[in-house]
Amino acid sequence: MSMITFIYNIVFLISVLCAVMYVYMWHKHYDVNFTMIFTLIPIACVGYMLLAHSTTVEEALVATKIAYIGGSFLELFMLYSIFNLCHIPIKKWIRAGLFVINALVYAATLTAGFNTVFYKSATLTRTRFGVKLIKEYGVMHTIFYAVIVVYFVIGMVAMGYSWYKKTVSRRVIAMLVIPNVISFATFFLGKYVWGEADVVPVAYVIAEGVYLLIAYRVNLYDVAGTVIDSxxxxxxxxxxxxxxxxxxxxxxxxxxKIIPALSSKAVDEPLEYNPTERRIRHYIESFKSDNNENSYVYVVHGDNGDPDDERIYNVAVGYLYDGNRKRGYLITFIDDTANRKYISLIDKYNDDLKEEVEEKTKHIVEMHDNLVMSLAVMVESRDNSTGGHIKRTSEGVRILIDEINRSGVYSLTPKFCKDVIKAAPMHDLGKIAVDDAILRKPGRFTDEEYEQMKRHAAEGAKVIHEILLNTDDEEFKVVAENVAHYHHERFDGSGYPDGLVGENIPVEARIMAVADVYDALVSKRVYKEAYDFAKADEIIMSGMGTQFDPALKAVYENAREKLEEYYKNIQ
Structure with a gap:
């Protein structure tokens, strides 16, 4: 591996690391130009890395075109970031025009190797440091140089203006100068310092590091802006x-308004020791000494000394947070008038009342759910053959729904999925209407007994309808009734109680049917021993399209392993 190849590899890795660090510290108030800079620099660096690995002119030209994605647009977004940080607005049509110019420049780079507009010729040679693409420049490359020079000059003028006007932190301006100057200098002078290798990607990475520091500092201002102004x-x-x-x-x-001296205060300037700013310093120093001492009183007297014009502010000092990190201090002034106190009390009362109502509503819902579950368990206890059935089928439904959501067979809302799982234990509530002699019979049913047993589906829907008659959750009520009413329907229309066909059967009942039958197969009943998983799987698969929804075939196959694991664990 040549020296330049090694350097370009390292430079690319560093650029990616800087981009990752930027993502980690990213704040939603960051300017999009920052994000573009941290995106373009790794792209440009990977172009240079690929160039170092090139063995033919064609490969070198492709790598150069990738590198020019950064070269063509990076200076533009650096200029945008300068204007944004210096609080100098740019009209939309100017932004659009500049972008079009850069896009045309980059379009010209894509003609390299096919047209002489950007490169008149290009040859690949090997130097003592590695490969190098020797180019003869065309007219568009000259325009490209001109664009870079113009952007550099405009950027420096904007930073000089902001430095003079103190419209932004001078520390930030000083940091902005570094990437602007380094990128410009290496682009035009690098070849004279190190003629056999291009040092532009090294400059890009240095610029990226400086922009990380700028982003870190600007993050403080964004936090302040968010907390204070938003x-x-x-x-x-x-x-x-x-x-x-x-x-x-x-x-x-x-x-x-409270402290007029702040209107002429520049960002990053230290608080002075004049009467008003000294008091702020006192609040901060007291808070630093004891975090519990964070409440003070600040009085603003009227212009004419009239007590009616006097304003009293409660002052609170706390930490300024960026996420979970403490980044400074936040001093809060609250107008302490009787009216504001009254409003505060009303708001607090409303919040407390709302919280109390929500808590009691939650408690009532929990009691209702527990009551329904207790009823389901009571009904199950009457049936000699289905001990633990509601718990097992509920877990089976959950496994199937998880797989449906993963595979996307059906587009189910989170609320619907939650309702189906919650309704699953209620699917056999209708057995409360079945005679004990039939329900507890230790053997197979006669035809007449079977007809009586089949009534439990429709009866279950009626029971649930009455239980949930006055519920506010109408969606859950419908799901629960459907699960109980139609979980014995068959896809081919031969099921009961209504003989529904295909997609006329609610999807929640189709899901319940698979879980219900699977549990019946792998569980011991008074009239049969438990089938092994292979036999149960054979029966389920043979029923796809006749007894069960064929769309659930893949869902069942993918969920089969989890179902078997669950049943093994409870045996």
Whole structure:
């Protein structure tokens, strides 16, 4: 492996690592231009890496075209990020126009090897450091150079203007200069410093590292902006944020009304020791000494000394968080008037009342569910042959639904899936209407007894209808009735009680049918021993399309292993 190949490999890995770090620290308020920069640099670096591995001119040209994705657009998005961080707006039509120019430049690079508009010629040669593509540039490459120069100059002017006007942290401006200058310098001067190798990807990675630092710092401002300007914009509430070194990060409009000196305060400037800012420092220092000492009073006197114009603010100091990380201090000012206190009390009362109602509603629902489950268990206890049946079939339904959701055979909502699983234990509630002599018979039914037993499906739907008559959850009520009513219907129409055919049978009942029959096959009954899994599988598979929904065939096959594992564990 040549030296340049090794270096380009390392540079690519570092660029990817920086991109991963950016993803880790990504904040939803980050400018999209940052994301584009961290996307384009690895793409450009992989192009250079592929170029170092090239053995033919054709391979080298393809690698160069990949590298120029970054070369053509990176400077543009760096310029966009400069304008955004310097709070200089760019009109949409200008943005669009610049993007079109860069797109045309990149389109020209794609003609390399087929047309002379970008490269008049290209040959691959080997130097002491590795392979190098020798190019003779065309007219569009000259335009490409011109675009880069223009972007560099515009970016430097914008940063100089912001430095002079103090519209943004000078620390951020200083960091922005580094990638801008390095990228420009290496692009035009790198070949003279190290003529046999292109050092542009190294500059890209350095720029990417600097942008990581910028993103980390800007994240503080975004947190402040989110907390101060977005999360709570209420009249009478002011917010001031500072980092751990008492450097000012930001404030909302209300805070600037309370403390007018903040209007001329630049981001990242330390809090001074004038009367108002010294008090803020005092609040922070007291909080640092004892986190429990975080409540203070700040009085703003009226212009004419009129007590009626006086405003009293309760001041609270806390940590400024970025996710779970402490990044500084947040000072909150709340207008402490009687009216606001009254509103606060009403809001608190409403919240407490809402919470209490929700808690009691939840308790009632739990009691209702427990009552229904107890009824299902009571009905099951009357049947000598189905001990544990409702628990097993409920688990079977859950396994089948999990597989349906995984495979996408049916598009089921989470609420529907939850309702079917919850309704599964209720599928045999209708047996409460079956005579004990039939239900507890230790053997096979006569034809007449079987007809009596078949009544349990329709009776179960009636019982559930009465139990859930006044429920607020109408969706669950329908699902539960369908599961009980139609779980003995057959896909070919030969089932009971209504002889429904195919998709006229509700899907929840079709799912229940598979779980119900599977449990009957692998479980011991008074009239038969439990079938082994192979025999049960053979019967289930033979019933697909006749007894069961054929669409559930693949679902059952994929869930079979989990079903067998479950039944083995409970045996």
């Amino acid at each position: 999360m709570i914009q209420e009249d009478g509430v002011g917010f001031i944020s500072c980092d751990f070194n008492c450097r000012y990060l930001g404030s909302n409009e209300m805070a600037r």
